[in-house]
Amino acid sequence: AQSVTQLDSQVPVFEEAPVELRCNYSSSVSVYLFWYVQYPNQGLQLLLKYLSGSTLVKGINGFEAEFNKSQTSFHLRKPSVHISDTAEYFCAVSALFQKLVFGTGTRLLVSP
């Protein structure tokens, strides 16, 4: 079975600064990886996903993530954050015939 770890429960950052949200996974088979964002009082919205191919994945709202198989990581990055990026971010992993497993989430707090 897969598992995913988001070590940072909260990441404070100033507006226009770069940010990286960390995600590490554990699996014995090839994986599919996802990042979702949840704004207050809303459902989860898909930011980006890695299924196969290029290890650098670009998503919506200027976010990108890089799949690193040797380090079993899928960190999310944005070169310059906005106040509106304040939200909860969830990393998730699945595999063929395996259910989707979510991390515990990282709260991104962007301040002026």
Added chain:
Amino acid sequence: ETGVTQTPRHLVMGMTNKKSLKCEQHLGHNAMYWYKQSAKKPLELMFVYSLEERVENNSVPSRFSPECPNSSHLFLHLHTLQPEDSALYLCASSPGVFGTSGSGETQYFGPGTRLLVL
């Protein structure tokens, strides 16, 4: 409407009430899910349906009863709930279940129903 919709968006109920949450997906997907999201706890998968057949039931108390009449609609019937059941209930859908569709089981979520049990 597009995507995944959920009604109601907010619900307050007493412990003796019976209510139902409704989810509808307009994406042509074959799988639907119920999740519970409580404050300061990880997202909990409750039920999974594939082509109207329940394929996963994660030890959820019997006071929660799911129903999937067709692949576009999913209900969660609630009765004699406890205050600890207060949470955000999220519905999701995906093309296939358990990564079988080739999309890596990409799930699309509704906005959720915020439930408060008094």
